[in-house]
Amino acid sequence: MNHVLRKSLVLAGALLAACLGSNALSAEKVAVEKVAAEQVAADRVAVDPVAAEVEGAMLVARLKALRPDIPVERVMPTPLPGIVALQLGGGTTFYGTADGRYLFAGDMYELTETDLVSVADVARMEERHTLLAEVDPATMVIFKATAERKAVINVFTDVDCGYCQKLHKDVPQLNAMGIEVRYLGYPRAGVGSESYDRIVSAWCSSDPNDALTRVKAGETIPAATCDNAIAAHYGLGRQIGISGTPAIVLEDGRLLPGYLPALELAKAIGVATDAPSGG
DSSP: HHHHHHHHHHHHHHHHHTTSSSOOOHHHHHHHHHHHHHHOOOOHSSSSSHHHHHHHHHHHHHHHHHTTTTTTEEEOOOTTTEEEEEGGGGGGGEEETTTSOOEHHHSEEEEEESSSEEHHHHHHHHHHHHHHHHOGGGGGGEEESSSSOEEEEEEEETTTTTHHHHHHHHHHHHHHHHOOOOOOOOOOTOTTTTHHHHHHHTTTSSSSHHHHHHHTTTOOOOOOOSSSHHHHHHHHHHHOOOSOOOOOOOOSOOOEOOOOHHHHHHEEEOOOOSSOOOO
């Protein structure tokens, strides 16, 4: 990798970190990222994943010989000749040279015409789409659209997260605009924590929708246990690269790691915003 490209990537990372300092996003930024991600995804279509596996075989072999504890799940292509991506467990991605000499951690960004786009995140869109399609909706707490359904969003949520509580207040408005909200439990403190127990109590209530609304409003709900998928949801979230809440995964696999007000969220996912406000 030449000096100019390396300098560009460092600058890109710094700028992106500054832009994402808040957990609240802007609809304009999400819309721009969508276009940019589509451009990067289109560029990747011509890259053969099987060829990437072959190209990265030496790198993987050397890494396993030196650090067998590093869980390489798969090898993915990148837009750069001679550079492959190694997807690890928990959403981490390493990059390395195909000759097995160099390995570097961090993210790689493409400087498109409109934005800085994470190469790893684009590659994970299809994986998120596939994995979420395999989740049984019966294991989620679903707030159905009250108008004709136009979109579905999957939200990894924590009951003690301020922005999660803020987003939940917008759910009636989202439902009125035809957006179905599907909640998956993601206690940031981990399985077995107090937050985990509160989420389980909501999921195991006789009326999970009401219980989740009440606990997010700060109320104390009766403790309850049952067979539930919270631990599985948490594991899935970690697998697809979620580290904070709310994390909104769209139907195409795009991840919105933060809060957007209802009208801006609807705009970002392409739903008309002429519905009356609510909630």
